[in-house]
Amino acid sequence: MDKSELLKAQSPAALAEEYIVKSIWNGHFPAGSDLPAERELADIIGVTRTTLREVLQRLARDGWLNIQHGKATRVNDVWQTAGPNIIETLIKLDSSMIPMIITNVVSLRTRMGEYYIPEAIRLDSKASLALFDGLDSLDDNAQAYAAFDYNLYRHFTFVAQKPVYGLILNSFQDLYHKVAALVFKEPAFRQATLVFYRELQKACENDDFEYATQAMAHNRSRSTAFWAEVLKNLPQDFGQ
Numbered sequence: 165m166d167k168s169e170l171l172k173a174q175s176p177a178a179l180a181e182e183y184i185v186k187s188i189w190n191g192h193f194p195a196g197s198d199l200p201a202e203r204e205l206a207d208i209i210g211v212t213r214t215t216l217r218e219v220l221q222r223l224a225r226d227g228w229l230n231i232q233h234g235k236a237t238r239v240n241d242v243w244q245t246a247g248p249n250i251i252e253t254l255i256k257l258d259s260s261m262i263p264m265i266i267t268n269v270v271s272l273r274t275r276m277g278e279y280y281i282p283e284a285i286r287l288d289s290k291a292s293l294a295l296f297d298g299l300d301s302l303d304d305n306a307q308a309y310a311a312f313d314y315n316l317y318r319h320f321t322f323v324a325q326k327p328v329y330g331l332i333l334n335s336f337q338d339l340y341h342k343v344a345a346l347v348f349k350e351p352a353f354r355q356a357t358l359v360f361y362r363e364l365q366k367a368c369e370n371d372d373f374e375y376a377t378q379a380m381a382h383n384r385s386r387s388t389a390f391w392a393e394v395l396k397n398l399p400q401d402f403g404q
Contacts, residue, residue: 176211180219183209188228188239189257198236199229226250248335255339263395266343269336270391276329277317278380281364284324286373291323293368299361309354310344316361346394353390360386 184205187193199205199220206216224231227246230238242250251269255262285292295316302312314337321330333340347353360383367376 176215177219180209180211180216181223184219184223185228185253186257188242193239195239195241197239199239201236248332251336251339262398265339266395266398267391269339270343273317273333273340274380274384274387276332277320278377278384280324280326280329281317281320281380282367282373282376283326284320285364285368285371285376287325288323289368289371289373292320293365295319295323296361296365296368299365302358304351304354306345306348306354309348309357310341313344313348313357314340343394346398347390350390350393353387356386356390357383 184193184199188195193199200208202213202216202220206213209216211219220229220231220237223229224237226249227240227242228250230240230245232238240246251265255265281292298312302308314333318330318333321327321333348357360379363379363383364376367373367379
């Protein structure tokens with residue numbers, strides 16, 4: 165592929181990684197095919213074989229490639245082999261995927277939360293209540309709400325003894341903050357979310373995990389229209 169089409173790279177390793185990833189995504193190196201030999205590929209990209217080898221190992225860890233000693237490097241179907249850590253890369257490769265990715269991420273966060281937050285309150289309502297200590301001093305702006313929301317959902321995973329859920333949230337932390345900052349620009353959404361936080365806080369105070377379950381279901385219903393509006397009005401530079 166034409167290297168002029170690449171995303172801007174800051175180093176030989178970044179150049180090599182972007183070249184290979186974009187070549188895979190655009191079908192130049194389709195899933196199931198073999199990459200060219202290291203020497204040939206290094207010459208094509210214009211990097212040393214040492215640099216290329218390091219990049220190939222990193223892409224294999226991310227799920228893009230399958231490396232087996234003594235065999236050609238095989239291109240994977242990333243939808244089958246990669247983890248959520250490549251979400252940011254996918255957004256840069258194809259901005260048309262952004263609404264789908266955001267919808268999936270928001271749905272995952274919401275549905276997971278509806279399970280583990282009531283569970284956290286059931287297991288330890290006192291520790292759960294402590295997660296709302298900063299609520300009274302929460303600044304009324306998008307960034308403050310985005311940060312509070314992420315930290316609340318993440319910390320609840322540990323109270324619920326579901327640390328793997330915390331790892332999942334970690335894997336799309338940057339995207340989470342970007343999307344949350346957009347939706348929390350709307351004052352009405354901040355107000356509705358504050359009501360939701362208060363409901364969860366009340367559930368903790370009363371040691372009532374069933375009330376938390378109801379509050380989360382109601383909040384999902386209230387939030388649907390706000391999220392739909394965000395998806396219709398995403399900034400053109402969102403994925404950059």
